[in-house]
Amino acid sequence: MTITAEERRARILDAVRELGAVRVVDLAERLGFPAVTVRRDVAALADMGLVRRSHGAVSVPVSEGSDKPTGRSRGVGMLVPTVGSYFDEVIAGARSAAAASGTRLVLGVAAYGTSGDRAQVEQLVQSDVDGLLLTPDWMVDSDSEDGAWLCDLPVPTVLVERRAAAGSACAKLDGVSSDxxxxxxxxxxxxxxxxxxxxxxxxxxxxxxxxxxxxxxxxxxxxxxxxxxxxxxxxxxxxxxxxxxxxxxxxxxxxxxxxxxxxxxxxxxxxxxxxxxxxxxxxxxxxxxxxxxxxxxxxxxxxxxxxPKRAVGAAAVDLLLRRLESGSSLPTHHVELLPELKIRASSDSAR
The missing domain is CATH 3.40.50.2300 (Response regulator)
Structure with missing residues (x-):
């Protein structure tokens, strides 16, 4: 399956962050990409300040006197209710958009019905992110009345695959969802x-x-x-x-x-x-x-x-980055993307 350059570079970043430092040839072998492609991607990532190249090796850049990576101009925290199905594709879209913009993505999971949203969001905020993509455990629009605490978070927030009820406190939050x-x-x-x-x-x-x-x-x-x-x-x-x-x-x-x-x-x-x-x-x-x-x-x-699961994730990242750039001068956006119908054999006997 063909993957995009953004997805490929996201995998490279993940591997470098996991390994700390690795030779480019070993990185290419580990990921199964041609070495020449990995060198080109590493060069692009280095230009964005996300990795450091030195004598055929690549590593996460570290500032002098600090054990924290540098060059990560932005960090985005993402909370989802599950992984392994629908939200895998939403995460993939967000991950590609984040990698393309030089933004690190930090993931949190609060399973349906566990009341774990608040603890996970607090953990994401403590991970030094600049903004949040949140899919709270709401059942219907009116549940947004119980999520007023989301409006008091210290960083900009975009709701993902959720829509706040009109007139509720959360209605002033940006949001991207499927219609x-x-x-x-x-x-x-x-x-x-x-x-x-x-x-x-x-x-x-x-x-x-x-x-x-x-x-x-x-x-x-x-x-x-x-x-x-x-x-x-x-x-x-x-x-x-x-x-x-x-x-x-x-x-x-x-x-x-x-x-x-x-x-x-x-x-x-x-x-x-x-x-x-x-x-x-x-x-x-x-x-x-x-x-x-x-x-x-x-x-x-x-x-x-x-x-449009991947598109929802990507659009949510793009909207959050716009919010970080523009602040309160950007009007609140409630974006709904339209699904498609994929016609296959199960609906029409004539087929």
Whole structure:
């Protein structure tokens, strides 16, 4: 897989910071990049003051009389609720944008439901960062009322994949997120064009994105003139799939033969469970997944709503750097990026 120069240089920086000092040829071998490419990237990083070159070796620059690296003009702390799926791509986008601007990225993780946001943010602030990218553990927009402490942080803050409620204290914070309601509209409109007059939604209950998908479903069913259906709750992700399949099969018997599932993990498990009930995807049930992290790997490959995860991370870094440069002269930005619909085999039997 081809990677960008920014991603390559970010890997080089990580390796140098881990090793302290390393020969360029050894660095190239360790990372699996051509030595000539690594030399060129090291030269560019050295020009930005992020590394130091000396006699064929590269190291983190250290100021005289100090054990702290120099040349790091900025540091950005990033708090996410999980790693290993959706937010991996958000982090990758932020990491590439940070590396391209000579900014170090410091990561913190506060898992859903652990009330660990505040402790992680305090740790990030203590790591000498100039600004923060935060994904607080909110379920719905109104939860931002409980996050007023975010407005008192000593450094500029950008919300990532979260939107503060209008009029709340956090509404004055910058933010970059996916427009998940638009993503739901894309999915339901596609199914409507295939002739479906009613679409089920099976959705998780444990994340802000899930609640945005649910709200989008309610809005878009009305907007498109579809027959509304009760939402199927996925309360135990990965463990409720058999019960969800049973409810989809029951609805299919009543003529509802299209379903949007949040998210990939649960959607991927449904095809074999539906087959065991005599229903084939897509011939008997059209299936669309929300998130598009693993959807293309399913059998059959799943049509999926694909939020611009990497672009969200990159845009959040860019906005934060603009805020650091401009201060209060920059108006508050609430940026929403539009998802895409990736059409694959699971939604249209004619395909």
């Amino acid at each position: 998940h309601r638009h993503g739901v509209l894309l999915a339901l409109r596609h199914l409507a064009t295939l002739g479906h007059s009613s679409v089920l939604l099976a959705a998780r209950t444990d994340s802000w994105t899930a609640h945005q998908v649910r709200a989008g479903y309610e809005e878009c069913v009305h907007r498109l003139g579809l027959e509304p259906q009760p939402v199927i709750d996925i309360r135990r992700p990965g463990a409720d799939s058999d019960a969800v399949a049973a409810q989809i099969a029951e609805a299919a018997a009543a003529g509802v033969r299209a379903v949007l599932v949040h998210n990939d993990r649960d959607a991927i498990q449904l095809a074999p469970l539906l087959r065991a009930r005599g229903l084939e995807v897509p011939d008997d049930v059209a299936l669309i997944s929300y998130d598009d992290v693993f959807a293309a790997l399913a059998a059959p490959p799943l049509t999926a709503v694909s939020p």
